[in-house]
Amino acid sequence: MATAIEFEHVGKQYRLGLVSTKTLSHDIRRFWITNVLGKEDPYLKIGETNDRASKGNSEYVWALRDIDFKVEQGDVVGIIGKNGAGKSTLLKLLSRVTGPTTGTIRAHGRIGSLLEVGTGFHNEMTGRENIFMNGAILGMTRAEIQRKLDEIIDFSGCERYIDTPVKRYSSGMTVRLGFAVAAFLEPEILVVDEVLAVGDAEFQKKAIGKMKDVSQGQGRTVLFVSHNMASIRNLCTSGVVLEYGQVKFRGDNINQVVDFYLNGNSAEVGDRAKLSGGELKSYRVKDCSSRQLEITEVERLTPYKVDSTDEQTYRVRVCRRDQSIKKVCLNTLVDDILTDNRVGLTCSDIFDIPEGKNEFEIEVTLRHLNLTKGNYKMNFWLSSDPVINSWNILDGIYNSLTFEVVSYNQKPITVWPNDCGFNYFDGCTTKIA
Numbered sequence: 001m002a003t004a005i006e007f008e009h010v011g012k013q014y015r016l017g018l019v020s021t022k023t024l025s026h027d028i029r030r031f032w033i034t035n036v037l038g039k040e041d042p043y044l045k046i047g048e049t050n051d052r053a054s055k056g057n058s059e060y061v062w063a064l065r066d067i068d069f070k071v072e073q074g075d076v077v078g079i080i081g082k083n084g085a086g087k088s089t090l091l092k093l094l095s096r097v098t099g100p101t102t103g104t105i106r107a108h109g110r111i112g113s114l115l116e117v118g119t120g121f122h123n124e125m126t127g128r129e130n131i132f133m134n135g136a137i138l139g140m141t142r143a144e145i146q147r148k149l150d151e152i153i154d155f156s157g158c159e160r161y162i163d164t165p166v167k168r169y170s171s172g173m174t175v176r177l178g179f180a181v182a183a184f185l186e187p188e189i190l191v192v193d194e195v196l197a198v199g200d201a202e203f204q205k206k207a208i209g210k211m212k213d214v215s216q217g218q219g220r221t222v223l224f225v226s227h228n229m230a231s232i233r234n235l236c237t238s239g240v241v242l243e244y245g246q247v248k249f250r251g252d253n254i255n256q257v258v259d260f261y262l263n264g265n266s267a268e269v270g271d272r273a274k275l276s277g278g279e280l281k282s283y284r285v286k287d288c289s290s291r292q293l294e295i296t297e298v299e300r301l302t303p304y305k306v307d308s309t310d311e312q313t314y315r316v317r318v319c320r321r322d323q324s325i326k327k328v329c330l331n332t333l334v335d336d337i338l339t340d341n342r343v344g345l346t347c348s349d350i351f352d353i354p355e356g357k358n359e360f361e362i363e364v365t366l367r368h369l370n371l372t373k374g375n376y377k378m379n380f381w382l383s384s385d386p387v388i389n390s391w392n393i394l395d396g397i398y399n400s401l402t403f404e405v406v407s408y409n410q411k412p413i414t415v416w417p418n419d420c421g422f423n424y425f426d427g428c429t430t431k432i433a
Contacts, residue, residue: 109188
């Protein structure tokens with residue numbers, strides 16, 4: 001299959017707070033070294049990782065660095081990452097809104113971009129005029145645009161306002177029209193940032209369906225950025241996880257990519273997450289009273305895809321740091337990935353830690369899940385007694401592993417019980433070894 005997009009060691013550097021270097025000494029030095037002496041730009045050798053949450057020492061930062069991957073024609077690639085990871089910057093480079101500081105980007109075909117509300121629109125022009133302007137930018141003739149005009153207007157749902165200046169549109173209407181233009185004017189590559197979240201549920205469903213049709217039916221390439229993991233799983237075939245401006249993970253299986261991201265960028269994805277070495281430090285419970293016990297590994301012993309009447313079994317490996325801790329209770333919590341709401345919580349009995357053991361395992365089985373179709377993530381807390389009675393958490397891990405309920409065979413429980421979901425899963429079976 002032909003390559004549609006190719007990123008070769010692409011990087012984008014910025015000077016914090018300013019455009020260019022904005023100092024005479026820096027500009028003269030850069031000009032002399034690069035243009036006169038013919039050497040490498042000295043400012044490319046400096047700069048720090050793009051960690052927005054920490055204060056650095058350098059005036060320069062790499063929004064993207066050493067991005068190197070290919071996208072095949074017809075692929076639908078999900079670009080995933082935290083805020084500030086470099087997702088939008090990557091799409092702006094591809095769309096030629098800005099240029100890369102280092103490296104090369106090769107794209108074969110016309111690119112239709114929807115990077116933010118009103119991308120490519122002139123506020124003083126009407127919706128109809130903006131459609132023709134965008135088509136001309138994409139290299140289409142007036143006759144070609146006219147042939148698609150009715151479909152674009154119908155899909156956008158903005159027919160009543162199509163001859164009104166865009167500046168009077170709501171953000172949702174602007175996105176509707178912008179997406180319709182980008183999708184129906186037949187670019188070979190469609191680039192969509194997370195602006196679809198502005199639209200209502202009906203439009204998001206239509207947009208996802210259209211992108212599927214564009215990729216599967218017409219063989220066009222789509223790059224899709226979103227924080228909605230359900231949409232990513234539903235639409236994309238492969239994905240890229242960005243972290244601090246670098247490619248952290250690249251996979252051809254979108255479920256594996258999403259698991260990697262939700263597992264806190266664990267080095268292992270799938271059925272096991274190793275937590276030793278601080279790999280998931282940011283996902284540990286921060287307000288626990290101590291680290292007297294520490295979860296080191298979580299393993300799923302049952303299939304990833306299950307039925308609502310099935311069981312889920314996990315093995316949690318624990319390291320005892322304090323010999324004075326003699327008893328332990330494992331609290332198991334389940335969150336809905338799509339809504340991030342807690343849908344269940346259950347607690348084990350209080351166990352005596354095996355005599356003389358500093359490392360031991362707790363195996364927990366959630367019986368009769370009774371969960372509707374969807375994707376879920378697991379959280380585990382260790383405490384000296386159930387969290388129902390106390391919040392004395394000794395250690396905890398969020399988003400350790402995920403699973404999917406593929407079919408639902410019973411009446412849903414729509415109201416969470418007053419006891420915070422205790423025994424929500426019709427009880428749990430635990431054992432310690």
